[in-house]
Amino acid sequence: MSVTMAVAERAWCVVVPHHAQGAQQARHRLAAELAGVLPPALLSDVVAVVAELVGNAVRHAGPLPGGVVRVAWRVREFGGGNAVEVRVTDGGSTIALPAPRIAGPEEVDGRGLTIVEALSDRWGVEKDGLGQSVWAELS
Structure with a gap:
């Protein structure tokens, strides 16, 4: 399989249900759209980051109107x-902004943003009148 390394800027946006199946849908759509566009290792990291972010949105935040989560990605040179x-x-969420935490060895969750932080060049959180976005950049 050949991978195209030079890509004009491309962007996608999908809306998925605010439940675990939504995370699965986002992963599959992202992988399908970017297969052949990104090197396999980068694609794997991007899919892992999106899975963590959508999973966190489902577990720790409310949905957007319509019971959904919006997932967007942009590829640029x-x-x-x-x-x-x-x-x-x-x-x-009304509780707190997303932040990495230290999970003990016996805990079954709590590592999502630590994974995002490890795989990303940088990441952050933005709030606006409609909701909250967690973003990450990978290269």
Whole structure:
């Protein structure tokens, strides 16, 4: 399989249900859209980051109107290769902004944003009048 390394900027946006199947739908759509566009290792990291962000949106935040989560990604040329920005937007949480935490060895969850932080060049959270977006950039 050949991989195209030079890509004009491309962007996609999908809306998935605010439940676990939504995370699965987002992963499959992202993998299908970017197969052959990104090197396999980068694609794997991007899919893992989106899975974590959508999973967190489903577990810890409310949905956008209509019971959905919006997943967007953008591919652009960067330093001779490609960079990808992913953004997951949900209805936000009244508890706290997303932040990595230290999970003990016996805990079965709590590592999502630590994984996002490890795989991404940078990531962050933005709030607006409609909800909350967690974004990450990978290259």
